[in-house]
Amino acid sequence: MTWDIRDKQVVLTGGNTGIGKATAEELCRRGARVVITARDAAKGDAAVASIRATVPGAVIDWRPLDLTSRASIEGCAATLLEELEAIDVLVHNAGLILSDRREAEPGVEATFMINHLGPFLLTRLLERRLIESAPARVVVVASAAHRRARGGLDFEDLQATRRYSGELVYSRSKLANILFTNELARRLEGTGVTANSLHPGVVATNFTGDGDATGLWRFFFRFLRPFLKTPDQGARTSVHVACEPSIVGVSGAYFSDSKRATPSAFARDEDAARRLWAASEALLDG
Numbered sequence: 463m464t465w466d467i468r469d470k471q472v473v474l475t476g477g478n479t480g481i482g483k484a485t486a487e488e489l490c491r492r493g494a495r496v497v498i499t500a501r502d503a504a505k506g507d508a509a510v511a512s513i514r515a516t517v518p519g520a521v522i523d524w525r526p527l528d529l530t531s532r533a534s535i536e537g538c539a540a541t542l543l544e545e546l547e548a549i550d551v552l553v554h555n556a557g558l559i560l561s562d563r564r565e566a567e568p569g570v571e572a573t574f575m576i577n578h579l580g581p582f583l584l585t586r587l588l589e590r591r592l593i594e595s596a597p598a599r600v601v602v603v604a605s606a607a608h609r610r611a612r613g614g615l616d617f618e619d620l621q622a623t624r625r626y627s628g629e630l631v632y633s634r635s636k637l638a639n640i641l642f643t644n645e646l647a648r649r650l651e652g653t654g655v656t657a658n659s660l661h662p663g664v665v666a667t668n669f670t671g672d673g674d675a676t677g678l679w680r681f682f683f684r685f686l687r688p689f690l691k692t693p694d695q696g697a698r699t700s701v702h703v704a705c706e707p708s709i710v711g712v713s714g715a716y717f718s719d720s721k722r723a724t725p726s727a728f729a730r731d732e733d734a735a736r737r738l739w740a741a742s743e744a745l746l747d748g
């Protein structure tokens with residue numbers, strides 16, 4: 463089986479800025495057709511205009527998606543299924559850290575929803591089209607921050623109702639990204655659709671901006687900006703996992719600096735991956 467990103471149809475969430483926009487731009491440069499999502503129309507328009515101006519002939523558009531809203535996720539999936547005959551690559555890139563506990567849907571904590579449950583639902587809604595498009599790839603932007611989720615996921619309190627720490631909840635959501643990817647890879651075995659996760663590096667983006675995070679994280683991202691990766695550098699591992707022909711058939715792997723890496727022991731826990739999948743389904747069914 464071979465893999466060439468040219469003319470492949472990519473869907474990439476959170477593509478209006480940061481790592482996502484840089485990834486979308488590079489994928490356009492390499493000849494992919496790209497649909498990014500944005501939660502704000504002006505930002506979606508601006509990102510598409512900017513990429514079209516930078517990459518002559520770029521085939522790119524945007525569609526609305528707010529991962530805090532189940533209706534928005536279902537609406538976005540319906541639009542994509544109507545408009546795209548094939549989905550060859552699905553990149554889950556959108557994500558954030560929140561300093562205060564908020565609920566997205568009743569009973570569902572916002573970081574968990576935006577970083578894990580929303581991407582889980584979107585994948586399930588697009589799964590059939592991905593399989594029909596095989597060979598296809600699901601790429602999940604996780605983070606080395608998953609290592610800070612010491613003790614793993616708290617299945618007794620996935621919605622962080624007892625105690626809320628933005629950093630811990632974010633780290634757990636990134637651990638959830640890897641567990642989800644691994645279980646997805648297991649379930650998609652034999653379909654020709656692979657699923658891999660990655661750490662993009664520490665990247666100077668809007669991450670922790672918009673008043674989303676306070677304290678150390680905000681300080682870290684604001685004052686160490688000159689020493690961090692640029693968004694273009696931060697996009698490299700996402701681009702690698704989406705484009706690289708030599709990883710055809712590789713699934714359930716974790717990448718960092720465009721190389722295979724070993725995530726934490728908690729991220730490799732197959733029981734936890736199955737349990738998270740069941741809990742996510744139950745939340746959506748309940």
Ligand SMILES: NC(=O)c1ccc[n+]([C@@H]2O[C@H](COP(=O)([O-])OP(=O)(O)OC[C@H]3O[C@@H](n4cnc5c(N)ncnc54)[C@H](OP(=O)(O)O)[C@@H]3O)[C@@H](O)[C@H]2O)c1
Nearest residue numbers: 476478480481528529530555556557605664665667668669
């Ligand atoms: N920056 C780093 O050092 C770093 C390190 C490890 C992992 N990551 C991961 O990399 C990914 C991209 O982050 P970034 O650094 O590029 O951050 P960013 O510049 O803040 O971009 C995040 C993207 O996610 C979108 N988003 C946020 N909330 C959303 C929602 N409710 N619904 C839909 N989209 C939403 C944002 O849209 P708006 O523009 O409308 O807010 C934006 O497009 C995230 O998953 C993050 O966890 C980043």
